[in-house]
Amino acid sequence: xxxxxxxxxxxxxxxxxxxxxxxxxxxFKVLLDLEDDITVVGEATNGAExxxxxxxxxxxxxxxxxxxxxxxxxxAAGEIARTPGLxxxxxLILTTYETDEYVFDALQAGASGFLLxxxxxxxxxxxxxxIAAGDALLAPRITRRLIAQVxxxxxxxxxxxxxxxxxxxREREVLALVGQGLSNDEIGARLFLSPATARTHVSRAMGxxxxxxxxxxxxxxxxxxxxxx
Numbered sequence: 001x002x003x004x005x006x007x008x009x010x011x012x013x014x015x016x017x018x019x020x021x022x023x024x025x026x027x028f029k030v031l032l033d034l035e036d037d038i039t040v041v042g043e044a045t046n047g048a049e050x051x052x053x054x055x056x057x058x059x060x061x062x063x064x065x066x067x068x069x070x071x072x073x074x075x076a077a078g079e080i081a082r083t084p085g086l087x088x089x090x091x092l093i094l095t096t097y098e099t100d101e102y103v104f105d106a107l108q109a110g111a112s113g114f115l116l117x118x119x120x121x122x123x124x125x126x127x128x129x130x131i132a133a134g135d136a137l138l139a140p141r142i143t144r145r146l147i148a149q150v151x152x153x154x155x156x157x158x159x160x161x162x163x164x165x166x167x168x169x170r171e172r173e174v175l176a177l178v179g180q181g182l183s184n185d186e187i188g189a190r191l192f193l194s195p196a197t198a199r200t201h202v203s204r205a206m207g208x209x210x211x212x213x214x215x216x217x218x219x220x221x222x223x224x225x226x227x228x229x
Contacts, residue, residue, distance in 0.1 A: 012039040013132040016059040018050035020068045047071030051079045060132045062091045074106045081110025090131040166208045174201040179221025
């Protein structure tokens with residue numbers, strides 16, 4: 001994926017940390033606050049508090065643990081996605097490999113992506129910047145493998161081809177490449193389109209399919225069988 005960030009002079013990316021472990025929150029806060037273009041505006045110890053604080057603070061990114069008391073990260077992501085005025089707030093789910101198989105549900109609920117909890121500092125900072133820029137980020141180490149594992153058991157129940165009927169042939173081609181993790185630049189190069197035209201096709205596919213962002217397009221591509229595991 002392309003490197004993402006903010007332009008010089010832009011306001012810093014405002015991040016809300018949601019994790020029930022204080023040491024984890026403290027570590028993330030120290031790391032994020034060291035960056036000139038990122039600032040931590042609040043913390044939450046459970047999903048219910050995360051929703052409440054998101055509504056009050058309107059952060060750009062919520063860094064959300066998937067497993068928390070009272071309300072878990074999945075439910076919290078869904079509530080944030082449904083809250084009027086928080087359309088621009090992106091939820092980045094933190095997960096642990098092989099134990100958190102509910103990542104798929106989090107993406108459907110409205111999360112913009114997920115990242116392994118043991119990701120390195122550079123990977124975490126990159127993820128926050130990519131999410132804040134309006135793109136989706138699914139941890140490269142587990143993206144296709146995890147989504148494929150979860151969706152494979154559900155695909156039979158999905159009316160995949162009917163769902164894609166609203167798309168043009170070009171939009172289907174673009175959706176398939178989004179599902180493979182390609183950026184707009186890469187899609188443009190593959191289909192001999194300009195990056196701007198590729199972005200337009202991606203946006204139209206999102207609108208027609210009711211997808212919140214690219215993360216949900218990836219899920220749909222697998223869910224409908226457009227991309228094979």
